[in-house]
């Protein structure tokens with residue numbers, strides 16, 4: 291550091307010495323140099339005049355040359371319904387500011403040439419000129435009025451919310467450091483409530499599971515949108531200010547913590563259609579990866595994207611998601627494949643408020659599962675294969691008392707017994723080996739009996755059923771681990787005739 295300061299000081303002293311020398315030299319020459327000054331002025335004037343056409347040609351030329359990379363022209367035409375409105379607004383503004391730009395640049399350089407320094411020439415002073423004041427106030431005022439009115443008009447059109455009774459798809463985007471959490475409404479078409487106080491490791495958005503609209507909502511790692519359908523995006527943030535930016539759709543809206551915002555737009559071009567649009571321009575007919583000239587071209591690899599347009603922190607650049615615009619059918623097929631977040635992640639955890647009930651889908655799933663096992667047991671050849679475990683028949687710990695959810699499986703048995711009126715069945719109770727043999731024997735008999743009693747109560751004829759307890763005598767797994775003992779405690783369904 292000290293060495294650097296010393297070096298800098300030496301350089302500084304050297305510069306000062308050279309400058310002092312130059313000033314003395316100039317001072318000595320100055321009287322005889324008026325001629326030199328004249329030449330220099332003329333030369334500089336000519337340089338400025340020559341710079342004018344080069345500058346204008348390069349400025350306008352580069353704009354035209356790169357136009358296919360810019361939004362609002364040819365290749366990058368907007369892919370949403372309101373996009374062209376905004377593009378037109380920008381282009382009108384560009385037209386007027388472009389005219390002003392060209393005129394002022396010509397005036398600047400031409401006057402710099404025309405009024406270059408000359409011996410004996412003095413500047414003119416105009417203290418005030420009403421006509422001039424009116425002209426340069428009125429022209430911008432009129433132009434600005436038209437631009438602002440046009441802009442307000444466009445703003446009202448672009449920012450309109452969905453009208454009553456209008457059909458739309460509502461999705462939710464939550465920005466966080468550093469990513470986007472996308473939530474879709476599921477088959478009911480409605481996004482469930484959320485509350486930041488409910489945010490947890492399992493529940494990153496704080497969805498309120500008491501609100502049944504939440505149960506079918508799903509989270510998506512890619513954004514799929516149906517073409518030509520109104521999309522309303524609810525935009526929120528979990529931490530700092532982010533910005534929901536879909537450049538190709540001309541959508542841009544702040545994501546503000548604690549204040550939901552929204553944007554409504556209609557995509558008009560599928561990803562496929564946009565790629566075709568790009569494929570017509572030579573700028574996009576080049577290899578996407580320069581190292582692989584035979585690989586796919588730029589237009590083939592194109593994808594819309596969601597980006598964050600707020601410098602929100604160190605990994606701000608990571609806040610991007612691919613966006614796929616597809617046909618309505620493709621969208622429906624994709625949505626149908628997405629598992630609901632509640633069912634896939636929350637169901638039967640400590641955050642699940644519905645552990646005491648089964649949903650329709652689970653009831654029919656279990657019914658199908660039971661029927662399948664029953665069919666295969668019925669058609670089996672050997673007695674060993676005519677047995678299966680009643681997986682969902684459970685008892686309270688250490689007691690011969692059915693858990694509330696067991697009745698769904700027992701009702702499946704009732705239906706099966708009605709479907710096959712000649713079938714006779716043994717209900718077999720099994721325990722693990724904890725506790726004494728005698729206790730286990732009694733417990734297994736009592737449990738089998740409880741199942742028997744329930745079925746008879748539901749109208750199954752008693753002479754078609756046998757209840758039998760086997761205690762711990764027929765383990766299917768080790769009794770040395772929790773998981774093994776859990777498997778050994780079971781009720782079996784055995785077809786005996």
Ligand SMILES: [Cu+2]
Pocket residue numbers: 465531532533598599600601602606609
């Ligand atoms: Cu961000």
